[in-house]
Amino acid sequence: MYNVLTLNKIAPIGTDRLGSNYSYGNEVENPDAILVRSAAMHDMEFADNLLAIARAGAGTNNIPKDKCTEKGIVVFNTPGANANAVKELVLAGLLLSSRKIVEGIEWEKTTLKGNGDAVGKMVEKGKSQFVGPELRGKTLGVIGLGAIGILVANAAAALGMQVIGYDPFMSVPNALRLDPSIKLMKNNEEVMTNCDYLTIHVPLTPDTKDLVDADMMAKMKDGVRILNFSRDGLVNSTAVLEALKSGKVAKYVTDFGTDDILGEENVICLPHLGASTPESEENCAVMACDQVKEYLENGNIVNSVNYPAISLPRNTNDTRFCVMHKNVPELLKKVLSELNGNIENMLSKSRGEYAYTILDVAGADKADAEKIAAVDGVVRVRVI
Known part of the structure; x- marks a missing residue:
């Protein structure tokens, strides 16, 4: 079960797409993801389990992106929806x-x-x-x-x-x-x-x-x-x-x-009416929820403003490791050396000082994640 906190009203046409494996609303505790429109987030404290923030709109000035990047929180927006x-x-x-x-x-x-x-x-x-x-x-x-x-x-x-x-x-x-x-x-x-x-x-x-x-x-x-x-x-x-x-x-x-x-x-x-149409709000809600769902369930990133766009088709027989790390030489090599299983598929991309690597591994388990997380320069490791 994934928990999704909504800081603003998000059109139901979007949240309905999350499915039965999600709990969402404005009183959700310990969220895995946050959906936001205009609410200011710069003074918010983020728990260690927060994985993603999706802005139902294009601008992300209300989100502390640098802080999120350092904590391995992917920030999404919805370009073109409005x-x-x-x-x-x-x-x-x-x-x-x-x-x-x-x-x-x-x-x-x-x-x-x-x-x-x-x-x-x-x-x-x-x-x-x-x-x-x-x-x-x-x-x-x-x-x-x-x-x-x-x-x-x-x-x-x-x-x-x-x-x-x-x-x-x-x-x-x-x-x-x-x-x-x-x-x-x-x-x-x-x-x-x-x-x-x-x-x-x-x-x-x-x-x-x-x-x-x-x-x-x-x-x-x-x-x-x-x-x-x-x-x-x-x-x-x-x-x-x-x-x-x-x-x-x-x-x-x-x-x-x-x-x-x-x-x-x-x-x-005008009183900030640019995206104030029911069609725009619905488009943004659908895109934001789809992006969050894809990231939480498969680790793929679409329309992020702080981490690279990356998508790797999923083989459900393998264990998927999602590794956020500094974009420095030899670091990925150290990460790979900590895996005991066989790497079936891999994709790695960088954006500025940070990078994101998806690894599909046969014969690996969560113990490998702990070893990867201990590598200097690794920000976050998820096992899906």
Whole structure:
């Protein structure tokens, strides 16, 4: 029996897939795995038996990944599961940034209400203050062409926009999914200095924090419209407010409202609605639960953010050893020397300073695991 703790509400369509060999819920004790959406985990203490944490979403800033890696806890996310939901909201953001829709709605609610038959004439007289440009023919810059960025880029191209983009980690499969009209640039700056609209779809890391700062905005086109539906911190809020006041930036639309930008002119803040659709929540729940189940039962890793992707078909007649260890020379050789049985199948992959090895062994038992765990540099050993 496996115990799975849910820190947030996880759609039943996901947890139902775990099966009868699982106990799950928000009061489960001594969990083998944790399912989480937005709950902050940095101050949590993890028991030694915790094996995995799955984030039902793409970002994992709420999870202490370094701590998990050191303890041999695999952290999963669900890339692409909420991509369509975010794409649709970004398209809405593009329209909101251009057509002064929010301002027009507020004007009608606060100024026109109560004027009876005069409302129609007031509308015709006052609507010119809400004029905004069309998207067709304008240039959209897309920073980050992953699961979400590609969908946004392709949808914008279908709307008649000229689309340019950059992603230093562009994969061949992703490149093949791009609309042929989309032009790939050499770096972020080349995108940001040549677009009328900018949308950002990268994770928040020390390298991407303040990706759009005062210096970068100064190089951008006058009247550029900036959208941030990825993570707070990618756009420097102080700099964007100054750029809005000067007219350098025409509009800032973000899914991450902070106190300093709420209510400011030409800023539209949404309450983190990117993945807030029933379809997205179900997709994330299914993917997260499937990944946890596959790891707990077979040791295979799919969509981890701290350990390598690795999958080895299972021969149920053999004992499977799952070894997490430092990625250093000769260590794996020492691990193999501790096995008494015959190795039928093996796969080992590394990610940065750590590696993960799956060994299917005939004639081995749990006593071998204790010897492997004693090898200097081994983080964790599981026997399945």
